Amino acid sequence: MPVIDVQKDVEALSLTFVAEFDASVEQVWQVWADPRRLERWWGPPGWPATFEQHEFREGGRCRYHMTGPQGEKAPGWWTITAVDAPHRLEFDDGFADEHGEPDTSLGATHAVVTLEDLGGRTRMTTFSTFESADQLRTMLEMGMEEGMRQAMGQIDDVLAGSVPAGG
Template identity: 55%
Template sequence: MSVTHVHKDLDQLTLTLVADFAASTERVWQLWADPRQLERWWGPPTYPATVEEHDLSPGGQVTYFMTGPEGEKYRGWWRISTVEPPSSLEFTDGFADDSGTPATDMPVTTMRVSLTAYEGGTRMELRSVFDSREDLDRLVTMGMEEGLQQAVGQMDGLLAG
């Protein structure tokens, strides 16, 4: 697995995942930029994603759902803040109800993706910024840390293929 480090900073209200890949930044970027590739890794292996809308431009949005092992669906959304292909992406990440409407009772995070050349490949840093310690604790308790590691772990197979 390419994940080299996961760090939770309670003072800064961040959860940061670092992964290294034996692929160019342009190739790793495609795993974000192409909705068919994104849905092959976004979400843990037992909760595959289906991307419904995919607009990676400032002000754009991505909507998706993950399907669990029993067929249950979990919806989510991104609102794109900034995008600089192939090196960075920032978006607000949240949950949605069954109709795709943002869920107001669930935490929202700001996700910052950074791709840089590193040792002949690419280093990807995913930094989730939380509004409060309670939000961080809630999402970590729900399995966010493990889920991100499992999701990013699927990127290797796509990059090798």
């Protein structure tokens, strides 16, 4: 499992995942930059993602949905706030309605992804901040921690080119 550490800090309204991969920073960057690669890991196993829109630039919008085992859809959105290829990506993230528009009922999070070269390996740190302690607790109760662990656990196979779309 590539996730080596998870830190929850309710006081700082943050959740941090640290993962390491046997791949270069540039290769790991592509699992974010290439929507077809992103689709192969963004949802946990059994909930593959489909990105209908992926404007990978500052100010760009991303629209996607994850499809569950019974065909149910869980739509989401990103607004990319900063891109410093291939080392840093920042985006606002949230749930969407059936039309792909932001659903504000659960609020939004802000994610900062950094990629660090470890001499041919890469450490990926994903730091998410929340609007309130209640929002963070709700997301944790919905399974965000385990879902992200499982989703990031698929990245090795994406990097190796051995997992088909849809998990």
